[in-house]
Amino acid sequence: MATTSVSSPLRIGIAGLGRLGQRHAEALAFRTRHCNLVAACSPVASERAFAGEQLGIGRLYDDFDAFIADPEIDAVVLVTPTSLHANQTIAALEAGKHVFVEKPLALNVADCERVLAVAERHPAQVAMVGFVRxxxxxxxxxxxxxxxxxxxxxxxxxxxxxxxxxxxxxxxxxxxxxxxxxxxxxxxxxxxxxxxxxxxxxxxxxxxxxxxxxxxxxxxxxxxxxxxxxxxxxxxxxxxxxxxxxxxxxxxxxxxxxxxxxxxxxxxxxxxxxxxxxxxxxxxxxxxxxxxxxETAFATEMAAFVAACRGEQPLSLTLADALxxxxxxxxxxxxxxxxxxxxx
Ligand SMILES: NC(=O)c1ccc[n+]([C@@H]2O[C@H](COP(=O)([O-])OP(=O)(O)OC[C@H]3O[C@@H](n4cnc5c(N)ncnc54)[C@H](O)[C@@H]3O)[C@@H](O)[C@H]2O)c1
CATH class of the missing domain: 3.30.360.10 (Dihydrodipicolinate Reductase; domain 2)
Incomplete structure (x- = not known):
């Protein structure tokens, strides 16, 4: 399970570096306090190159399973195609990570319910859906x-x-x-x-x-x-x-x-x-x-995720809302x- 103490920065990995993922990654790398963006995952070589060259990220993955198995990551930010959200959220929770996943949580109710059931079995981990407004x-x-x-x-x-x-x-x-x-x-x-x-x-x-x-x-x-x-x-x-x-x-x-x-x-x-x-x-x-x-809301949203993972501030937005x-x-x-x- 993710072991985050209030004194150490949260170690974050991001999956998906497309239209929104690059923006989230830049905000996490340069503008979010109490965290370090340490890893990135994308099947696209140019996106991994962006993460390495523009953001200075050393741990780059083309395979999602290898990414979430990385013990140096406490929390993941998933900005991947919506059709992947449910399974990736479940896999990341089961790998012991806190999870931020972009909206919508899933494209059917059964997938949302599967995520809720897994999150209930991992109550010490944060699972947050990106309703930025x-x-x-x-x-x-x-x-x-x-x-x-x-x-x-x-x-x-x-x-x-x-x-x-x-x-x-x-x-x-x-x-x-x-x-x-x-x-x-x-x-x-x-x-x-x-x-x-x-x-x-x-x-x-x-x-x-x-x-x-x-x-x-x-x-x-x-x-x-x-x-x-x-x-x-x-x-x-x-x-x-x-x-x-x-x-x-x-x-x-x-x-x-x-x-x-x-x-x-x-x-x-x-x-x-x-x-x-x-x-x-x-x-x-x-x-x-x-x-x-x-833009301001995206920054506040990431700060709220980091604060929740560090046990500083609970979230009022729930997975049940996303369902x-x-x-x-x-x-x-x-x-x-x-x-x-x-x-x-
Ligand atoms: N909150 C908002 O206002 C808002 C705005 C835009 C997009 N979104 C959400 O963000 C998500 C991504 O949207 P986008 O516009 O950035 O899409 P996009 O297609 O530009 O980016 C998707 C990214 O996922 C990567 N990817 C694909 N398969 C992957 C895998 N197996 N593992 C890791 N990475 C993988 C792709 O290489 C790409 O980088 C969607 O779910 C969308 O609904 C939310």
Missing amino acids: RFDPSYMAAQASVAAGEIGQPFLVRSQTCDQNDPEGFFVRFAPTSGGIFMDCSVHDIDLARWMLGRPKALRAFATGTTALHPALAEFGDVDNGLAIVEFEGGARAVLYASRTMAHGHETSTEVIGTAGKLTVGEHAARDRVVRSDSHGVRHAVVKDFYERF EATRIGLAITRSLHSGQAEPV
């Missing part, structure tokens, strides 16, 4: 406000994850392993909705979608713009929108509506606090992608395909 300062402030009763009883969450259009279609190549737009993007909004609404049980979901710019997604049963409604026990509702085709930038925004007020987070995708007013109108710059929007997010995301995806409301 829980570490964003604005979302944290909004949730604290809801929890303090400032908007009365929250009953409706309207939340969207909208990416700027990528003409090269990274996400089309990503589609076979991502689980589709709702499992990939809306899973964040699903977790947010549950967090803001006090973790109610989801009952039923309805979804529809359209393909505005990327017809190649049809081969994977996916769309580039998706809409969903989730009904929760007790009357609360969530309305979700996910898009891959925004013209202006990345716009993640959320409204939480309560009986005594409402909160809005992230409207208009503003990059900074500068508003230009001139003869063309009134405008501001926008964030271009999810990383620019959530519910997958369960709801799957019902939404079934509804997209069936055209009917689906039980969660």
